[in-house]
Amino acid sequence: MKTSQVVSAVALAALCAPAFAKSVVVNQAVTEAEVQAAQAGWCKALVDIATTGAKSGQPAARALAEQVIDAAYGYQMGAVLFKPTLTVNPQTFRTTRAGALAYFVGGDAAFPKDKGFALNGWTHCTFENAAMFITGNSATTMGKVNITGKDGKVTTVDKTWQFVKDNAGKLRIVLHHSSLEFAGT
Amino acid sequence: MKTSQVVSAVALAALCAPAFAKSVVVNQAVTEAEVQAAQAGWCKALVDIATTGAKSGQPAARALAEQVIDAAYGYQMGAVLFKPTLTVNPQTFRTTRAGALAYFVGGDAAFPKDKGFALNGWTHCTFENAAMFITGNSATTMGKVNITGKDGKVTTVDKTWQFVKDNAGKLRIVLHHSSLEFAGT
Amino acid sequence: MKTSQVVSAVALAALCAPAFAKSVVVNQAVTEAEVQAAQAGWCKALVDIATTGAKSGQPAARALAEQVIDAAYGYQMGAVLFKPTLTVNPQTFRTTRAGALAYFVGGDAAFPKDKGFALNGWTHCTFENAAMFITGNSATTMGKVNITGKDGKVTTVDKTWQFVKDNAGKLRIVLHHSSLEFAGT
Amino acid sequence: MKTSQVVSAVALAALCAPAFAKSVVVNQAVTEAEVQAAQAGWCKALVDIATTGAKSGQPAARALAEQVIDAAYGYQMGAVLFKPTLTVNPQTFRTTRAGALAYFVGGDAAFPKDKGFALNGWTHCTFENAAMFITGNSATTMGKVNITGKDGKVTTVDKTWQFVKDNAGKLRIVLHHSSLEFAGT
Numbered sequence: 085m086k087t088s089q090v091v092s093a094v095a096l097a098a099l100c101a102p103a104f105a106k107s108v109v110v111n112q113a114v115t116e117a118e119v120q121a122a123q124a125g126w127c128k129a130l131v132d133i134a135t136t137g138a139k140s141g142q143p144a145a146r147a148l149a150e151q152v153i154d155a156a157y158g159y160q161m162g163a164v165l166f167k168p169t170l171t172v173n174p175q176t177f178r179t180t181r182a183g184a185l186a187y188f189v190g191g192d193a194a195f196p197k198d199k200g201f202a203l204n205g206w207t208h209c210t211f212e213n214a215a216m217f218i219t220g221n222s223a224t225t226m227g228k229v230n231i232t233g234k235d236g237k238v239t240t241v242d243k244t245w246q247f248v249k250d251n252a253g254k255l256r257i258v259l260h261h262s263s264l265e266f267a268g269t
Numbered sequence: 270m271k272t273s274q275v276v277s278a279v280a281l282a283a284l285c286a287p288a289f290a291k292s293v294v295v296n297q298a299v300t301e302a303e304v305q306a307a308q309a310g311w312c313k314a315l316v317d318i319a320t321t322g323a324k325s326g327q328p329a330a331r332a333l334a335e336q337v338i339d340a341a342y343g344y345q346m347g348a349v350l351f352k353p354t355l356t357v358n359p360q361t362f363r364t365t366r367a368g369a370l371a372y373f374v375g376g377d378a379a380f381p382k383d384k385g386f387a388l389n390g391w392t393h394c395t396f397e398n399a400a401m402f403i404t405g406n407s408a409t410t411m412g413k414v415n416i417t418g419k420d421g422k423v424t425t426v427d428k429t430w431q432f433v434k435d436n437a438g439k440l441r442i443v444l445h446h447s448s449l450e451f452a453g454t
Numbered sequence: 455m456k457t458s459q460v461v462s463a464v465a466l467a468a469l470c471a472p473a474f475a476k477s478v479v480v481n482q483a484v485t486e487a488e489v490q491a492a493q494a495g496w497c498k499a500l501v502d503i504a505t506t507g508a509k510s511g512q513p514a515a516r517a518l519a520e521q522v523i524d525a526a527y528g529y530q531m532g533a534v535l536f537k538p539t540l541t542v543n544p545q546t547f548r549t550t551r552a553g554a555l556a557y558f559v560g561g562d563a564a565f566p567k568d569k570g571f572a573l574n575g576w577t578h579c580t581f582e583n584a585a586m587f588i589t590g591n592s593a594t595t596m597g598k599v600n601i602t603g604k605d606g607k608v609t610t611v612d613k614t615w616q617f618v619k620d621n622a623g624k625l626r627i628v629l630h631h632s633s634l635e636f637a638g639t
Numbered sequence: 640m641k642t643s644q645v646v647s648a649v650a651l652a653a654l655c656a657p658a659f660a661k662s663v664v665v666n667q668a669v670t671e672a673e674v675q676a677a678q679a680g681w682c683k684a685l686v687d688i689a690t691t692g693a694k695s696g697q698p699a700a701r702a703l704a705e706q707v708i709d710a711a712y713g714y715q716m717g718a719v720l721f722k723p724t725l726t727v728n729p730q731t732f733r734t735t736r737a738g739a740l741a742y743f744v745g746g747d748a749a750f751p752k753d754k755g756f757a758l759n760g761w762t763h764c765t766f767e768n769a770a771m772f773i774t775g776n777s778a779t780t781m782g783k784v785n786i787t788g789k790d791g792k793v794t795t796v797d798k799t800w801q802f803v804k805d806n807a808g809k810l811r812i813v814l815h816h817s818s819l820e821f822a823g824t
Contacts, residue, residue, distance in 0.1 A: 107397070107398045107399060107401070107412075108399070108400040108532070108533040108549050109301055109400070109401045109402075109403070110400070110401070110403065110404075110531055110532040110533050110628075111301065111401075111403040112403060112404040112531070113298035113299070113300075113403055114298070115298075116294055160621075161480055161482070161621070161772075162478070162480040163478040163770050163772070164770075165769070165770045165771075165772055165779055165780070165781035165799065166781075167781055167797050167799065169821065170821050171821065172820070172821055172822070172823040173795075173820055176769070176783075176797060176820065176821075177769035177770065177781060177782070177797075179476075179478050179770045197823065212292075213292045214291075214292060214293070214720070214731070214732035214734060215292065215293040215294070215295070215718050215719075215720045215732065215734045216292070216293070216294045216295070216296075217294075217295045217718070217720055217801075217813055217814065218294070218296040218297060218298055219295075219297040219298075219775070219777060219803055219813070220297075220405045220406045220590045220591065220774070220776040220777055220803075221404065221405045221775040222774060222775055222777065224720055224801055224813075224814050225720070226720035226721075226722055226732060226816065227292075227732070228731075240728075242722050242731060242732075242816070242818065244720065244799060244814065244816040246772075246779055246801065246814075248774055248775075250621055251530075251531070251620055251621045258480075258772055258774070258779075259779050259781065259799065259801075261781065261797070261799040261816045261818070263722075263797065263816070263818030263821075264818075264821065265727070265728055265731065266725050266726065266727055266731075266818075266819065267727070268725075268727040268752065291734075293717070293718040293734050295716055295718050295813075297716070345806075346665055346667070346806070347663070347665040348585050348587070348663040348665050349585075350585045350587055350595070350596035350614065351596075352596055352612050352614065352633075354636065355636050356636065357635070357636055357637070357638045358610075358635055361584070361598075361612060361635065361636075362584035362585065362596060362597070362612075364584060364585045382638065399535070399546070399547035399549060400533050400534075400535045400547065400549045402531075402533070402535055402616075402628055402629065404590070404618055404628070405589070405590030405591040405618075405775045406589060406590040406776045407589060407590055407592065409535055409628075409629050410535070411535035411536075411537055411547060411629065412547070413546075425543075427537050427546060427547075427633065429535065429537065429614060429629065429631040431587075431594055431616065431629075433589055433590075435806055436715075436716070436805055436806045443587055443589070443665075444587065444594050444596065444616075446612070446614040446631045446633070448537075448612065448633030448634075449633075449636065450542070450543055451539065451540050451541065451546075451633075451634065452542070453542040453567065454540075476769075477768045477769060477770065477771070477782075478769070478770040478771070479671055479770070479772075479773070480770070480771070480772045480773065480774075481671065481771075481773040482773060482774040482775075483668035483669070483670075483773055484668070485668075486664055486666065583662045584661075584662060584663070585662065585663040585664070585665070586662070586663070586664045586665070586666075587664075588664070588665065588666040588667060588668055589665075589668075589776065590775045590776045591774065591775045591776075597662075
């Protein structure tokens with residue numbers, strides 16, 4: 085098939101147009117807009133947990149964090165590849181739900197160095213994607229996330245996410261690598 | 270995360286809008302339009318081979334059929350799940366390129382019952398999808414294909430295709446099941 | 455990277471062996487064994503429905519067929535590309551659950567020509583794959599299915615299936631094209 | 640379908656065993672072993688480039704780095720989501736081939752802060768996966784990579800990779816996020 089044939093094939097689509105009255109399309113592809121909505125949702129959830137913690141205390145923040153983790157991450161699939169910004173060896177990676185919860189709101193003796201990242205009074209969160217890659221049943225993003233503290237200071241981190249669409253059509257985070265910017269030497 | 274939060278997260282996307290000047294998106298998802306173009310391409314190729322055969326003889330039709338198979342099917346991946354309309358046991362399935370070529374243009378002693386389906390003087394071909402299913406890196410379609418012979422008679426077959434996008438971004442048929450309509454009893 | 459480097463890289467894997475005590479692997483790939491089990495499950499279900507119908511009547515067979523369809527097909531994803539063996543135009547394709555149920559056990563005025571394919575007293579069912587294609591999050595098969603009637607006569611059909619793994623790890627049929635063998639001319 | 644039926648369906652596979660002499664299986668799933676080989680290949684390539692640079696100079700190292708990037712990364716797909724360990728804002732992300740090459744071997748005026756990460760005389764490289772996630776047509780890993788310098792000092796980084804299998808069956812890196820361990824406060 086020559087290139088010209090392929091091109092004309094597209095034009096031919098008009099002549100060969102489908103005639104079924106009720107043609108059904110099930111499209112499970114992940115879209116760019118869905119990914120951006122999921123990223124915005126993560127940002128909003130971080131601020132929500134921080135706000136809840138400031139107003140209502142750690143137990144309330146913890147309850148909300150559990151809801152967020154269960155709705156937005158994919159721990160029910162077996163594990164999440166999660167490297168939070170501020171964890172230290174040998175507890176760098178939080179492949180379990182308990183490890184993620186401890187990172188966000190602290191209060192877990194099994195993770196003694198976790199003070200609760202989401203309890204820092206964050207007031208604002210934005211993301212900027214350097215790139216997005218949609219392939220197969222998942223999408224990955226890489227870029228900057230800017231988080232504003234209660235003192236107005238902005239912390240910028242380098243962040244990578246992978247989202248998989250679940251059976252309910254909702255994107256879930258199955259990979260999350262966050263790191264402080266390298267300051268240079 | 271409550272439903273209302275998910276909904277509002279979409280609205281939040283405006284506030285959290287990406288600021289990178291050069292955000293890149295690589296999207297390898299198969300689209301409905303690409304599938305329809307590939308289906309139209311198949312229809313056009315069938316008529317092209319028939320026309321070439323009528324004008325220039327079997328060798329020319331065979332050469333074109335080889336081009337079509339190499340460009341539109343995925344035999345280079347190892348096998349294609351191909352059940353042509355008119356093959357008979359024990360050569361029903363044409364999982365090899367040679368088997369597909371023999372079906373379309375005949376002339377292969379290894380497939381003695383093949384007379385060359387594409388050499389029947391087809392003048393027109395249209396498709397009607399009952400349904401399309403896009404998931405992961407492939408798309409499947411099921412519907413009717415209507416082929417008009419030189420005598421103006423239309424043959425309708427039930428046809429299923431699966432398309433996979435190759436590294437060049439081109440859809441390739443990796444599954445093709447075609448059957449005559451059941452006449453009823 | 456030269457070929458020799460790629461090959462030696464595999465050997466190097468020993469030297470670079472992972473040292474994490476608790477390395478977790480989540481593998482959602484569809485396996486050949488899972489596909490064969492799903493195919494065997496379909497065969498068994500057909501005979502089960504036939505047996506139930508013979509022993510306990512159509513309502514019992516219908517109840518079982520509903521269980522089978524809900525457990526083994528993917529209608530909850532929006533549609534299934536289902537072309538049963540014996541349907542006739544204009545109700546050839548059964549993209550809805552109701553259409554599938556009517557085909558298997560009949561008794562639905564909306565599908566007046568359906569007598570209930572699964573109620574024919576089938577006693578045995580085997581499958582033979584000509585080919586299987588696993589890509590992305592799904593697998594497709596093409597081959598023969600042999601069904602033995604109560605009179606001992608075997609009916610052979612050409613059958614294509616596509617299976618997608620759901621969140622529970624279970625394969626579901628999202629495409630099913632079945633056709634009588636072409637008898638030749 | 641009850642659970643017991645599913646289980647027994649597996650047992651039934653024996654009775655329903657495929658009989659085709661030439662059943663073909665095309666399996667494009669990414670395997671754990673392939674991922675580990677690709678990771679080991681990355682480690683080996685880093686040491687190879689360092690060794691080549693030390694023995695034969697930057698131009699030779701650069702030529703090898705180009706081969707490695709072209710063979711092991713997926714820039715030909717449009718972009719790679721690459722956040723190297725030591726890049727600084729606003730050139731943090733290297734979504735282009737040129738940016739990756741500059742990071743590994745320096746010498747590109749467009750990336751003035753790049754001194755050539757692979758030219759640091761690395762003598763050894765190992766990886767330890769905390770987790771691996773295989774879904775659809777790709778696999779992701781997260782873990783530690785330990786790199787030994789010429790002075791024997793080991794640098795450990797947190798590293799995430801995503802691999803996609805190309806049409807030739809080779810895994811390619813489409814995402815690579817590397818960061819220095821957080822030291823704690």
